[in-house]
Amino acid sequence: MKRKLKIHKEGHKILLVSGIVLLLLNIGLAYFFKSTLVYYIAGGVSLVIILAFASFFRIPYRNFLTGNNQIMAPADGRVVVIEEVQEQEYFGDKRIQVSIFMSPANVHVNRNPISGLVKYQKYHPGTYLVAWHPKSSEKNERNTVVIEQEDTGVEILVRQIAGKLARKIRWYLNEGDEVTQNAEMGFIKFGSRVDLFLPIGTKIEVGLKQKVKGGMTVIGTLPESDD
Numbered sequence: 001m002k003r004k005l006k007i008h009k010e011g012h013k014i015l016l017v018s019g020i021v022l023l024l025l026n027i028g029l030a031y032f033f034k035s036t037l038v039y040y041i042a043g044g045v046s047l048v049i050i051l052a053f054a055s056f057f058r059i060p061y062r063n064f065l066t067g068n069n070q071i072m073a074p075a076d077g078r079v080v081v082i083e084e085v086q087e088q089e090y091f092g093d094k095r096i097q098v099s100i101f102m103s104p105a106n107v108h109v110n111r112n113p114i115s116g117l118v119k120y121q122k123y124h125p126g127t128y129l130v131a132w133h134p135k136s137s138e139k140n141e142r143n144t145v146v147i148e149q150e151d152t153g154v155e156i157l158v159r160q161i162a163g164k165l166a167r168k169i170r171w172y173l174n175e176g177d178e179v180t181q182n183a184e185m186g187f188i189k190f191g192s193r194v195d196l197f198l199p200i201g202t203k204i205e206v207g208l209k210q211k212v213k214g215g216m217t218v219i220g221t222l223p224e225s226d227d
Contacts, residue, residue, distance in 0.1 A: 011057025
């Protein structure tokens with residue numbers, strides 16, 4: 001039997017509060033106007049709002065892909081950046097940056113691109129430039145996580161970035177945690193952007209503007225070990 005999608009825990013409180021507020025509002029409107037038409041219009045608008053929130057927090061069931069040399073997409077969305085950059089926060093050297101823009105229509109959970117050990121985690125308060133702005137990776141509210149593959153020593157940096165609409169970053173990882181590829185690493189409410197910083201030599205398997213799915217799209221393949 002195929003499993004159905006579910007609502008993420010980050011949405012439970014919002015859906016409950018929204019449902020109560022909309023119910024009270026509908027009761028108030030029905031009492032004040034005493035009109036069947038107003039009652040149906042208010043009810044229809046409320047239903048659309050609840051369904052929109054439910055869509056924001058949905059988690060569809062997926063058969064995830066795994067691979068020791070493969071870097072999986074940490075988020076649903078569209079690839080907006082693929083370039084070689086100087087990563088300053090942790091590595092201090094050149095890396096390949098791959099950025100995924102998450103629209104409000106995408107699934108918003110973020111996943112571990114590889115399995116390994118969390119070597120670094122830091123939250124940065126900041127501004128709220130639009131997510132596709134070139135400086136959003138450095139200026140916006142963001143959370144940075146570095147995961148090290150324990151058998152190869154390869155380190156991957158994942159950065160969750162808030163944008164104009166998305167101003168709530170949640171992260172579930174701390175330094176020293178052992179993590180599994182595709183398990184949840186965090187959540188960005190209502191979209192925004194996730195950056196990956198990969199070792200030079202990584203074979204990039206996606207193209208600009210390509211749509212990707214968290215845990216199902218291979219972003220890159222790590223070079224073979226010399227051992």
